Amino acid sequence: MRYALLAGALLAAACQSPESRKENTNTAAAKDLHTLSNADSIQIRHLDLDIRVDFATHRIEGAAAWHFANPQSLSVLRLDTDGLTIDSVTANGRIVPHWLDSAVAFLGSRLNIPVEKDDSLVRIWYKTAPGATALQWLEPAQTLGKKQPFLYTQSEPTYARTWIPGPDGPGIRFTYAARVSVPQGLVALMSAENPRQANDSGVYHFRMDQPVPAYLMALAAGDVAYRAIDGRTGVYAEPAMLDKAHYEFAEVGKMVTTAEGLYGPYRWGVYDVLVLPPGFPLGGMENPRLTFATPTIIAGDRSLVSLIAHELAHSWSGNLVTNATWEDFWLNEGFTVYFERRIMEAMMGADYADMLWELGYQDLEETVESLGKDNRDTWLKLDLKGRNAEDGLTDIAYEKGAHFLRRVEETVGREKIDTFLYRYFNGNAFKTMSTEQFLAYFNDELLQGDTSLAAKIRVKEWVYGPGIPDNCPRVPQARFGKVDAEREKFLKGETVLQTTGWTSHEWLHFLRKMPKPLQLAQMQQLDKAFSFTSTGNSEVANQWFIMAVAAGYKPAFANMDKFLSTVGRRKFLTPLYTEMMKSPENAAMARSIYGKYRGNYHPLAQETLDKIIRK
Structure with a gap:
């Protein structure tokens, strides 16, 4: 009833033009320590992006044009960059000098552009660095199809500045339009209005009319296909993955409707999911209109799709209220x-x-x-x-x-x-x-x-306090209580367990609460009964491999090696490599495996794992 009464007014607000919302897009609510820009004083409004994706050089190059208002008549516009080469800059069409400040740890280099009080547009011609943190460049061999290269971005939290010069802070919102050129035969996608198939030119145009912060800027380019789920939801994936992904996400349209019934209308038009190649370092990224998702949630039984519910929920918490x-x-x-x-x-x-x-x-x-x-x-x-x-x-x-x-x-x-x-x-x-x-x-x-x-x-x-408060709620555990009982039966020597109908969550709880390490005989019994070493469920596999390392259960090591060659998600990589580094023998194995597969992992995962492997 509440939704019915308020929906009309809310939908009317949702349909306001971007211009009518501009007054609220850059309200300075708190001091952002992670931007070097002065977007708290100069009002950034809109980005026109014109870029080319160069797989040969692993660079993005082109121009970023920022529309702004300068109510305080400031003489310099300051923007965030990190590793970018700035070729030239214009302000309202005239060439202006520019300078980069010395790099600051974690923040990059501030770009300074002189402006006059009536200026409202600066255009920056630039190139990214080959090792830009936000960008993962995949060779054909690193994709499922093995024929075409692939590129995707990960801008959160502060990495948009490594591929676009601009104000990079969660409290700074702007609309954008983009022209993106990619090699013919590939599809380009952004966190915006997207094409449904490849075109003949390799040039794609995008619009995002709702204001978003830079960390929600996203780009992908590769051999992908699309299939609709319903009228406003669908899935993109490499062609060889599309059938599996479409089956796995069949309930996504229902998820959107369910979410609306809880907290109001979905404001972003369509909700699509892009299943990325395995190197993606996260479970998912809530880019507006186009969630990026790890293939590790493709379990074949729809048991891990709560991750999609999470990314969808960001369409309200994070993307809508940031x-x-x-x-x-x-x-x-x-x-x-x-x-x-x-x-x-x-x-x-x-x-x-x-x-x-x-x-x-x-x-x-x-x-x-x-x-x-x-x-x-x-x-x-x-x-x-x-x-x-x-x-x-x-x-x-x-x-x-x-x-x-x-x-x-x-x-x-x-x-x-x-x-x-x-x-x-x-x-x-x-x-x-x-x-x-x-x-x-x-x-x-x-x-x-x-x-x-x-x-x-x-x-x-x-x-404003540490740890877990003692009034933290614990929910009833009807299903996990049964799992606990079966685990205790196993630990007492029983080999026939009642596990029919268990989901990924029950199996994960079953394994997490096992003593560590288990005896080798117990590992063998579990593997014989439930084939954990060969499971296709990434959540269960990762927990099992951690247990195998701790117990020295070597029959699992070959499959663990294969797992680490195809999975790039930090949630899995970090605890598994950490477990291997706890003993000299396993540490040697960790270094060997990491040496083989480091190039498969995203720069963010590499940064995390370098610290673990080389400590």
């Missing part, structure tokens, strides 16, 4: 995890969602143990001064943030939190939000001066 700075990252991911689990509960039932909550709590416990329960990085509100924004992208933002909202739900009731979140997403659409702004909004709109509710939730302890 964290003002990377220190406010929990406003992006914590809300998204909560929303994801509400989608999965609506589609699969409460007992299914409860498994996701418990696995998430286990991840949170592990992260807090790894960081230290009193570590400042276990606060929701982060302190990233002088640090890489990547340092804040941990399960604290995701799981502590989601469990905070779960605590709120259990305190105020589901109806009240749903009403609150509905208003939050739709009342702040296309705006940014700092932690402090959110807490003020939370106090005004939800708590409304009720001190007893505030005392029960203990907001400050959650947001």
Whole structure:
């Protein structure tokens, strides 16, 4: 009923022109420590991008034209760059001098462009560096089809500046249009309106009329095909992957409808998913209109598609209402995890969602143990001064943030939190939000001066305190309780277990809670009964290989080698290589495997793994 009453007004707001929303797109909510731009003073409005993708040199080159307003009549426009070669710059059509400041760790080099008070357009001709962090260039052999090269970008958190000169901060929103040239026969896709098939020219045109921050700029180019799921959802993938991907994502249209029923209209037109080659370092990336997804979620049984629910939920939390700075990252991911689990509960039932909550709590416990329960990085509100924004992208933002909202739900009731979140997403659409702004909004709109509710939730302890608060909710575990019973039967020597109908989540919980290391005989018994070494489920396989390394179960090592040659997701690579580095013998194996496959991994994964392997 709430949705029906408000939908008309909200849809009207959603249909406003970009110009009518401009006044809200660059509101300075907090000081962003990770941009060198002065977009808090000069109002960035629109980007016209004209670029060519050169697979021979591993470069993107072309021009970025920024439309802006300069109400303070500043004499210099400052933009973010990292590793870019700036060839020339014009302001309102006239050639102007420009200079790059010395590079700053984690931030790159500030580009300075002199402007006059009436200037409204600068155009920058530039080239990317061959090793640009945002770009992964794949040779044909690194793709599934083995015939064409592939390129994709990963701009979050601060890597858009490695392929586009511009204001790179989550609180800086702009619209954009792009012309992208790629080799004939390839398809170019962006986080914008997209083609459905390859054209004859190799030149593609894009528009994004809703304002987005730079970290949501995305580009992919390769041999991909498209298949619709329904009228507004579909999947792109390499042709050899398309059938599997289409089957796996058959419920995505229903997911969008389910999400709308919770928190209001989907504002981005279409929702498509691009399944990338294996080197993608993340599970997914919520690029507007076009989620990038890892092929590791293609399990054949639709059991890992909660990741798609997560990326879809970002269409409200993150993409629609955006964290003002990377220190406010929990406003992006914590809300998204909560929303994801509400989608999965609506589609699969409460007992299914409860498994996701418990696995998430286990991840949170592990992260807090790894960081230290009193570590400042276990606060929701982060302190990233002088640090890489990547340092804040941990399960604290995701799981502590989601469990905070779960605590709120259990305190105020589901109806009240749903009403609150509905208003939050739709009342702040296309705006940014700092932690402090959110807490003020939370106090005004939800708590409304009720001190007893505030005392029960203990907001400050959650947001500005370390570790896991002792009022953190734990959900009922009807299904995992049965898994625990079967694990205990196995550990007592029974070999016939009742596992019919188990999902990936039950198997993962079954393995995670095993003693470490298991005896070799126990590993053999499990493998004989359930064929873990040869499983095609990436989540289960990764956990099994970690156990195999710890136990010295060598029959699994050949398949582990193959797994590491085809999987680029940091979630899997980091714990598995870390486990191998714990003993001299396995460390030698880790170095050998990494030496073979490092080139298959994205630069972000390489950076993480270099520290593990070479320490």
